Amino acid sequence: MASVEAYLETHRRMLTDLSDRIWSTPETGLLEKESSQALRDLLASEGFALQGVESMPTAFVASFGHGSPVIALLGEYDALPGLSQAPGIAEARPLIEGGAGHGCGHNLLGTAAAAAAVAVAQAMREGGLRGTVRFYGCPAEETLVGKVFMAKAGLFDDVDCALTWHPGTTNSVWATSTQAMNSLRVRFRGTAAHAAANPEDGRSALDAVELMDVGANFLREHVPSNARIHYVITDGGDAPNVVPAHAEVWYYVRAPRRVEVEAISRRLLDVAQGAALMAGVTHEVKLVTGCYDTLPNRTLGDLLQQQMETLGAPKYSGAEHDLARALQATVPADAVERELRRLRRHGLSLPPEGSLVEAVAPSSGYGEWDSGSTDVGDVSHLVPTAQITTVTAPLGTPGHSWQNVVAAGSAIGHRGMLYAAHVLAQATCTLCEHPDLIEKAKEEFRQEAEPYISPVRDLPGPPRG
Template identity: 45%
Template sequence: MDQSVQQWVEDHSGEIESLAHDIFTYAEVADEENQSTRRIADYLKRHGFSLESNSGGLPTAFRAVWGKGSPTVGFLGEYDALPGLDQKPVPYRDGDAGRNGHGCGHNLLGAGSAAAAVALRYAMEAKGIPGTVVYYGCPSEEILKGKIIMANNGCFRELDAALSWHPGIVYGLGETSYLAMDSVHFFFQGKASHAAGSPEMGRSALDAAELMNVGANYLREHVPDDVRIHYAYMDGPGKPNVVPANAGLWYFIRARKRTTVDDVTSRILDIAKGAALMTGTRASWEFKTRGYETLVNHTLCGLYDTVMKQTPLPAYTGDELDFAAKLAKHVDNPAADGSIETVLPPLTGMVSFMAGSTDVSDVSQVAPTGYMKSVCAPKGFPLHSWQFAACSDSGIGWKGMCYAAKVMAQAGLALLEDPALLARVKEEFSRTAKGFVPLTAETTS
C-alpha cells in the first residue's frame, strides 16, 4: 500500500488539529456556521482548491474543488455544534450551559474530511493521477437539513464516490443504514374565550393537540415494528383560565424505508385533521425535513475494511489514558470504564440498522457513499454530551480524526488508481439505487 497520503496526514497533524480546535472554539449551531465555513474554506484554498459558496442555496455550505476530469471523488464535511454543550477539554464539567458546544464531534468531522481531501490532492499531483477531488462543506446536519437541501438542489451528482465518516466510540465500516425521517410542525388554531365564564364560546387548540397525540399513540399498534414516532409541544397557552387559541406540535416519523415513512406520515396527517374536526379548530402543518434511509454500498464498506486493517490504529499517551479514566467517572454507564476501543469490527456483508437518522443518507441515494466511524472518545460515552465534547478538543479526539483522514484519503487513492474497483462501486449503486426524487418540504393545511 502506498503510504504517501498517510504520511502526509502524519506530517501535517498539527495543522489539522489546529483546524479542528478553531471550529471547536467557534461552536456554531445549525444555519449559523459562518466562521467555521470560512476557516475550512480558507484551509482548502491555501492548499490549492478553488471555492464555490452557497452550495445548494445554503449560505454556510460550500464546494471546494481540485483537479479536473474523471473520476471525481468527494468528501463530506460537517461543522455544526449543539446548543447547551459548551465544554473545555478537561475531565470534569467546565462549561457554560447557555453556550454551544461540539458534543457530536463535528469539528473533528469537518477538519478530518478536509485533511483527507488535501492529502489525496497532493498524492494525485505527485503521482500524476488524473481526476477531481471535491470537498462539500455541509451545514446543519444536527437538524437533518443541510445535505437534504443540497441534494434536492443538485449537489453531489458529479461524484463517482462520496467518502465520509463520523466520530464515535467504536470503529465502523459503514454497514449501517440510518432511518428515513419526516420532521413536521403541526399548528392548531382555535378561538380564545374565558374558560369559566364562557367556555362554550371557545375552541381549544390545546385540546386538538392533545387529541392528536392520543390518536398517534393508538396508531403505534398498527404500524410496522421499525417505525418510531416522537413528538414535543412547541407552542402552548399561557394561563388555565383562557381557552387556548393556538397550540403547536413537532413530530418526527422514522422508519427503515422511505415508503413506510410516507405511509405513516399520511396517517398522522389524517389524525391531525380529525383532531381539528373534533374540536372545531383548524389544523395546518409544515414539513421541516424529509429524508431518505441510507443506501449501504458494500463495495465501499469492503474498501474501508481493507484500508482500516492496513492503517495503524492510534496509540495513546499516559496523559490521554488518564484523561479518559477521569472523565469516565462522570459517565453513568457501566461500559464507560475509561478504556478506549482498539479493535476493528469484522466485515459482515450484512446491513444493520441504526435507530437514528442522518442527512448523509440523502447523499447515499445520489452517489455511492462510504460512511466509516473512527474512535474519538472512550467506551460507553454518549454522543451529544459534555463528556464527548471534552474529547472533541483533546488528543484522543484528534488522533481519531487523523486516523479517519488517513483511511479516507487512502480509500480515495485506491478508487482513482483501480478503475475496476470504482466500476464495482458504481455497478452496485446502479443496481441498488431506486432513483433519487427530491422530497419537498411544503406547508399544507
C-alpha cells in the first residue's frame, strides 16, 4: 500500500522522537505511565478510539475502522530494572545508579506496532481498505503479566489475527516457540524463639524453605529434560540468633507446553507441603503469574516473510556500523562467533567491516523452542499469531544488556523499528484485502491450538509490587 509507505516516510522523525522519548523515560512493568500515555496520544490524534483495561492503568486498546477482519498489533513499552545507561557510548555507564533502562528495546517495540496501526489507518482512510486495526498497549511483558491479564479479560475474543515483532540482531520471522511458565511464591510461617536458649520452642520457616529447595532439586531429575526450575530466596529470616518465623522462596517453572508446567507445578507444591510438614510450619502459595508457550502461525509467518523480503532489510550508515562495532567489541568473542555460525547456517554473513546484519534470514525454526518465555504465548493460543524480529542491535550482543540499551536508543534501533513498522503495516493491509489468507491461518490454528485455560484464572488481578 503506497499510503502506508508514504505515512511512515513522512513521519519518520516524529516516530523516532517518540521512541527516544520512551527510551529516555524508562518505566518498569505496570508503571509505564508516561510511555503508555505517549503512545495513547499518538493513536488518539490519528482518530483511534481508546479503551482502558480494568486494574491495569497502563494497558489500553486503540481501535480504528469498522467490522471484520479485526487485526491486532501488539505493542510493549516496559523497561528493565538496573539497566540505566547513557546513550551513544560503548561503555557501561548508568545515567541513574540502579535506574531502569530499555535493555529489551520495548521503546522501539511499542512505537513500531503503534506506527504500523496508524499507517494502516491511513490506508483505510485513503485507500478504501476495510476492517478494523487495533493496537494493543500491553504493559509488563518482562514480568509476563500484561497480555495474560488482557487475555483473561477477554480482550482478544473478537480478534481474527495478531501480529507483532521484537527488537533483535537478525531480520527474520520468529518461528520458534517459547516456554510456558508459572511464577509462584511460597511463604512459610513458623514460630520465633531464641536460637541458642530455647530452639526447641521454635519452628523455623527458613528450614522449610531450604527443605523445599532440596526437594525441588531432587525433582529436577524427574521432569522433562527441557523443563527449567529456578528459584531465589526472597526472605530468609532476620538474624541468626532468632529462629526465623517467616521465610519465602520464589520459583519459576518453565517447560515447552502449558500442560507440563501445570504438572511440574503441582509436584512442586507437594514438595512445599512436605517441607512445611517436616519443619512443623504452615505455608501459603501465591501464584504471581503464568503464561503459555508460543504457537507461531505458519500462514501468517509466511506472509511476514514475504513482506520482509519484498521490502528488503535496512542498510546501516557508516556511523551506525561504527557504534555497532564498538558495542560488539565489549561482548565475549565466542558469543559473537556463535551468532556468526548461526548466520552462516542460513547462508548469510555480516557486511564487510560491519556488525549489523543487512539481510533477511530464510524462514526456519518451526517446531523448536527458545529457552525464554513471553506473554505473546497467551495471545497465540487464542488467535492465529505471528511475529518477526528485526535488527536493532549488533550481532552477538545479549538481550537485557547495557549494550542493547545503547542500540535501542540510537539510529541503529530506529532503522530496525521503522522496518518492523513497515512490514507489520503491509502485512495487515494484505490480510484486510485477502480474507482467504485469514481463513487459512484460522484453519491452521484450529488444528494446532490447545483449548486456552487462563493460567491466572483464579487471581483477582495482576500482581502488585
